[in-house]
Amino acid sequence: MALTWPPEIELLRELVATPSVSGDEEAVARLVESAARANGLAVTRDEFSVTVTVPGKSPGPTLAMISHLDVVPPGEGWTRDPFRPSLEGNRLYGRGSGDAKASVAAMVGAAEDLVEGGGPVRGRLLVILGYGEETKNTTMPKAVAKAGTIDAAVVGEPTNLNFAIAQRGLMMVDLVAHGDQRHAGYAGDEGQFANAITELARDLTRLGTLFQGRKHPILGLTTVTPTMIEGGIGRNITPPVAQAILDVRSTPSWTHAELAEEMRRVLGSEVRVASDRLIPCETPPGSRLLELAASIRPESKRFGSPTCSDWVFVHQCDAFKCGPGTSRRSHTPDEYVDLHEVSEARTFFRQLAERYLA
Helix, strand or coil: CCCCHHHHHCCCCCCCCCCCCCCCHHHHHHHHHHHHHHHHCCEECCCCCCEEEEEEECCCCCCEEEEEECCCCCCCCCCCCCHHHHHHHEECCCCCCCCCCHHHHHHHHHHHHHHHHHCCCCCCCEEEEEECCCHHHHHHHHHHHHHHHEEEEECCCCCCCCCEECEEEEEEEEEEEECCCCCHHCCCCCCCCCCHHHHHHHHHHHHHHCCCCCCCCCCCCCEEEEEEEEECCCCCCCCEEEEEEEEEEEEECCCHHHHHHHHHHCCCCCCEEEEEECEEEEECCCCCHHHHHHCCCCCCEEEEEEECCCCHCCCCCCCECCCCHHHHCCCCCCCCEHHHHHHHHHHHHHHHHHCCCC
């Protein structure tokens, strides 16, 4: 006798079995659209997202549930086929099972349950599922703009159904040191001379003391991590240029403009900001959405998340990040999600929508 799984698990299996590496999401978008329509949901699919709309009986606020349909490439080290969902015990293995197709399945299921229950008392629920979130080409900014006013949002990412009430931002910086090119044999000659590698190294040793003055109560200090370095044009030539790429994980205690200004003040090398669009986020004080979430799941912990997400594009809203799955399993071989979390998430998302739109 074949096992019968809850509908959110069946949908998740289909989602995982449909490869959707960033930039190639059309098949999975069509799958979600078809599944939503088959269950009586109003759904639109365009170049920005698949969006489900559940209108209320009277005017009111808009609650958005946001996640993404793309996944990172499988990579190496798998002991299973990454795109053949494998159910083993209480876990489902496969690329995207936790990040973030489990949230997608639970959110679509919650919308179905809301419709079956008669719909929201007021306002509307939107389930916005974007593309390209794992890259710089995320479509979520345009999907959100097209959706109109959003008052509150839940961002579906793997948190083991705990509540991420703050999220680090990301700023990418090129740190460029300049020096004098000459024959290395004459590097010890008297007179003014700068070796770009030595200049860069001096600044790299200063990174650990940057941004010490402002500690965020949840996320702690802003961190600066060199991730790549290059320099030199020959083994017997002093380098005219040396460069490091810095990964700056910011907190709401600093704006990205302030971080750049502080680096330029302290460091001798040239500071070039390559990307600063992923700003840090936090749930506003007195959040009604978080209060309701905590009343539904008092066992859920509150924490600060080190990873970025589409929260950036609804940061002005009453929002937090929450979903089934374990963040540390994201992007890894043999990624998995615990099935009970997916089903619990469906119930939680539905109850949250009912209460917020009551």
